Amino acid sequence: MDTMVKLRDLSKTYRRSDGSAVEAVKQINLEIYKGEIFSLLGPNGAGKTTTISMMSGLIAPTGGDAFIGGHSITKEPMAAKRLMGFIPQEVALYPELSARRNLLFFGKMYGMHGSDLNKRVDEVLAFIDLTDRQKDKISTFSGGMKRRVNIGVGLLHRPELLFMDEPTVGIDPQNRRRVLDTVKQLRDEYGMTILYTTHMMEEAQELSDRVGIIDHGELIALGTQGELTQQVREEDQIDFAIDGRGWSSELEARLLQEVPGLTRVAYAPPGHGDDSAGEESLAALTAFAARGRQALPDIIRILNDAGVEVHSVKVREPDLEAVFLALTGRALRD
Amino acid sequence: MRAIIDIALNDLRIFFSQRGNWISLIVLPLAFTAFLGWAMGREFGSTQVRLDVADLDGGPAAAGLINRLAASSDVIILCPHENDADNVCHLDNGETALTTEQGINRVQRGRSDALLVIPAGYGQAVQTGASAQLDYYSLEDPTQPSPILQTVNAVLQKVNSAVVAQQMDMAMLEALVGTDAGSPLADEKTRTAMAASLQEDAQRLLDSQPDLVIFKSTAPMETSSLDQGFGQAIPGMGTLFVMFTVLGGMVTLLRERRQWTLQRLAVAPLRRSQILGGKVLSYFSLGMIQFLVLFGMGAVMGVNLGGAPLALLAVMTAFVLCVTALTFALAPRMKSEQQAGGLSRLLALTLAPLGGAWWPLSITPPFMQTIGHLSPVAWAMDGFQTLIYNGGGLPDVLTEIGVLLAAAGVLFAIGAATFRVGE
Ligand SMILES: Nc1ncnc2c1ncn2[C@@H]1O[C@H](COP(=O)(O)OP(=O)(O)O)[C@@H](O)[C@H]1O
Numbered sequence: 001m002d003t004m005v006k007l008r009d010l011s012k013t014y015r016r017s018d019g020s021a022v023e024a025v026k027q028i029n030l031e032i033y034k035g036e037i038f039s040l041l042g043p044n045g046a047g048k049t050t051t052i053s054m055m056s057g058l059i060a061p062t063g064g065d066a067f068i069g070g071h072s073i074t075k076e077p078m079a080a081k082r083l084m085g086f087i088p089q090e091v092a093l094y095p096e097l098s099a100r101r102n103l104l105f106f107g108k109m110y111g112m113h114g115s116d117l118n119k120r121v122d123e124v125l126a127f128i129d130l131t132d133r134q135k136d137k138i139s140t141f142s143g144g145m146k147r148r149v150n151i152g153v154g155l156l157h158r159p160e161l162l163f164m165d166e167p168t169v170g171i172d173p174q175n176r177r178r179v180l181d182t183v184k185q186l187r188d189e190y191g192m193t194i195l196y197t198t199h200m201m202e203e204a205q206e207l208s209d210r211v212g213i214i215d216h217g218e219l220i221a222l223g224t225q226g227e228l229t230q231q232v233r234e235e236d237q238i239d240f241a242i243d244g245r246g247w248s249s250e251l252e253a254r255l256l257q258e259v260p261g262l263t264r265v266a267y268a269p270p271g272h273g274d275d276s277a278g279e280e281s282l283a284a285l286t287a288f289a290a291r292g293r294q295a296l297p298d299i300i301r302i303l304n305d306a307g308v309e310v311h312s313v314k315v316r317e318p319d320l321e322a323v324f325l326a327l328t329g330r331a332l333r334d
Numbered sequence: 335m336r337a338i339i340d341i342a343l344n345d346l347r348i349f350f351s352q353r354g355n356w357i358s359l360i361v362l363p364l365a366f367t368a369f370l371g372w373a374m375g376r377e378f379g380s381t382q383v384r385l386d387v388a389d390l391d392g393g394p395a396a397a398g399l400i401n402r403l404a405a406s407s408d409v410i411i412l413c414p415h416e417n418d419a420d421n422v423c424h425l426d427n428g429e430t431a432l433t434t435e436q437g438i439n440r441v442q443r444g445r446s447d448a449l450l451v452i453p454a455g456y457g458q459a460v461q462t463g464a465s466a467q468l469d470y471y472s473l474e475d476p477t478q479p480s481p482i483l484q485t486v487n488a489v490l491q492k493v494n495s496a497v498v499a500q501q502m503d504m505a506m507l508e509a510l511v512g513t514d515a516g517s518p519l520a521d522e523k524t525r526t527a528m529a530a531s532l533q534e535d536a537q538r539l540l541d542s543q544p545d546l547v548i549f550k551s552t553a554p555m556e557t558s559s560l561d562q563g564f565g566q567a568i569p570g571m572g573t574l575f576v577m578f579t580v581l582g583g584m585v586t587l588l589r590e591r592r593q594w595t596l597q598r599l600a601v602a603p604l605r606r607s608q609i610l611g612g613k614v615l616s617y618f619s620l621g622m623i624q625f626l627v628l629f630g631m632g633a634v635m636g637v638n639l640g641g642a643p644l645a646l647l648a649v650m651t652a653f654v655l656c657v658t659a660l661t662f663a664l665a666p667r668m669k670s671e672q673q674a675g676g677l678s679r680l681l682a683l684t685l686a687p688l689g690g691a692w693w694p695l696s697i698t699p700p701f702m703q704t705i706g707h708l709s710p711v712a713w714a715m716d717g718f719q720t721l722i723y724n725g726g727g728l729p730d731v732l733t734e735i736g737v738l739l740a741a742a743g744v745l746f747a748i749g750a751a752t753f754r755v756g757e
């Protein structure tokens with residue numbers, strides 16, 4: 001897989017005016033692959049903004065370096081910056097100017113001019129669905145509309161790589177939905193690589209190909225969601241809807257004996273489980289296994305051998321919240 | 335370069351998109367300048383010069399001379415004799431008579447323009463036809479013709495001529511009538527009365543003759559009182575409002591960091607010098623616009639702004655550069671927009687009067703003039719005065735421009751080294 005971003009021992013120590021030091025980011029190493037959505041997940045104050053600010057050349061690292069498309073952000077900032085779009089956590093727009101004026105100005109700052117720029121601004125306005133409000137001042141916009149313009153500015157120069165720092169903070173669920181869909185659209189339709197920071201587990205879970213969990217400036221976990229949850233050896237929960245007529249305690253014993261990793265089985269006769277609502281004749285079987293997906297074929301084979309018909313299967317992996325809890329002993333939202 | 339201009343243009347667009355800024359850039363400065371220009375046209379622009387007279391004689395002849403001097407010209411105010419309720423003589427303690435020392439001191443301090451000393455024994459000398467020497471002190475260039483001195487001489491000429499005429503008349507009378515006992519001239523009383531009457535006639539005759547030289551107006555006073563007032567008010571209010579406008583850039587810089595638009599520039603593929611350059615250019619432009627608004631008003635009103643517009647522009651440029659540099663040297667030290675706003679107003683309101691923006695430094699005591707030159711306003715005002723009042727050109731204001739540019743250089747170096755975007 002091609003690497004788009006590489007962090008090597010990236011560190012930042014802030015000096016407060018009283019002389020004390022804040023180690024906001026501690027020697028982070030990671031790679032972000034081309035075309036993926038990579039989430040940096042961590043509670044407030046974890047160091048997400050500091051990390052993304054160093055990666056985008058906004059602040060200088062006190063240690064290590066970040067490479068964007070192979071260009072060091074500290075040594076070849078111009079080449080690195082041309083590859084990236086940046087969407088800050090704040091709505092970084094001029095409130096006195098119209099949406100269009102803001103887009104035109106920042107487009108110029110990326111070296112675009114004339115009819116090229118005008119055409120691109122039209123495209124971006126259409127993409128963020130604000131063509132009809134383009135002449136209105138930003139100060140008259142709702143929070144969600146401002147967020148959309150904020151995102152639009154980062155897209156102007158068609159960057160390969162997009163940094164988004166908590167783009168859904170402070171907006172309503174409808175606009176949040178819109179932003180999340182946009183992020184996926186940018187990856188799927190435009191092939192962009194996206195670094196997305198958030199303190200919300202659900203967002204990371206929905207969007208990410210891979211996740212880095214950051215806490216107190218340290219990268220404490222890194223990988224796909226599956227890899228992360230496996231790391232904490234949390235059990236998967238597998239929900240089956242079966243024809244209960246072939247069920248027996250011998251079958252339960254056989255499952256526990258023959259399926260590796262299976263630790264527990266719970267059977268609920270028809271009418272008891274609410275999962276199978278509407279299918280009165282079906283029973284619910286719940287199995288817990290360390291590696292749910294690997295256990296699944298064995299379980300189904302054994303059920304088939306016993307003549308138990310399987311109507312549906314649902315594997316519920318432990319979520320990132322659980323991972324964070326296991327690693328830090330705290331909930332993400334603390 | 336293109337990015338620098340684009341940044342500056344964008345800043346100007348934002349500035350002018352706010353109605354409040356039109357008021358503070360155009361309406362208020364014009365209103366203040368107009369008010370001050372007319373007010374000062376009356377105060378400083380009165381076409382008068384002060385001539386101190388130390389009357390050490392105190393007799394009727396000296397009083398007569400003083401009256402004649404007083405009547406000779408509307409332009410010359412005799413001090414303390416013609417002082418008024420407004421203390422036009424700038425007397426320190428409302429003196430009714432001056433000694434020679436006081437007079438010299440006043441001339442040196444610029445309280446008056448010249449001093450004429452009428453010596454003790456003047457009356458006696460006039461009567462006996464002996465010569466009486468009057469001392470004249472001033473800071474005027476001795477190689478230049480002095481209008482005050484010319485006026486004094488013209489008056490003295492007539493007084494002396496009257497004395498000469500009277501003595502010739504008496505000599506003729508004595509020749510005709512004789513001075514033996516029995517002749518009316520033998521009686522001392524009659525003789526004195528006769529002499530006095532002859533001198534009066536001679537004086538009256540001479541007074542009825544038109545003067546050859548009449549001092550109507552001194553060289554700097556060739557300007558109208560409108561020019562006089564606005565010649566001070568336009569550069570004065572100009573420097574004040576340039577400081578308000580440009581130093582206000584500190585607030586804008588902090589606001590741009592708060593609203594993250596500055597950071598957005600920092601992550602764009604721009605060099606730090608381009609961002610800094612754009613910001614400097616935008617505040618510099620605002621300062622120049624501020625000056626041009628006021629000088630433009632003066633030009634439209636027909637105020638005499640001197641004959642060297644390019645030199646005027648050079649002084650403006652140097653001053654605006656200096657204030658812009660000060661803005662960028664201070665901005666990184668500001669903790670909040672409130673602090674920056676407070677400091678910019680405080681600086682404008684101290685540097686302006688200190689440097690003579692509200693009244694000419696020349697009417698302040700010497701030590702205030704020295705201290706005043708710590709303010710860039712003083713150097714700019716010196717330059718403007720040379721160009722507007724004294725008909726100077728670019729070579730005459732190179733010192734002022736040099737000082738302002740040197741200060742700008744140092745301050746820019748500090749500003750450029752400490753300009754920060756991200757942290
Ligand atoms: N300019 C700064 N000076 C000092 N400390 C800072 C500064 N910016 C951030 N910090 C500190 O660094 C840590 C990480 O902050 P930040 O990167 O903003 O976290 P996040 O974006 O994950 O909420 C926090 O403890 C914060 O207080």
Ligand SMILES: [Mg+2]
Pocket residue numbers: 048049050089165166
């Ligand atoms: Mg943050």
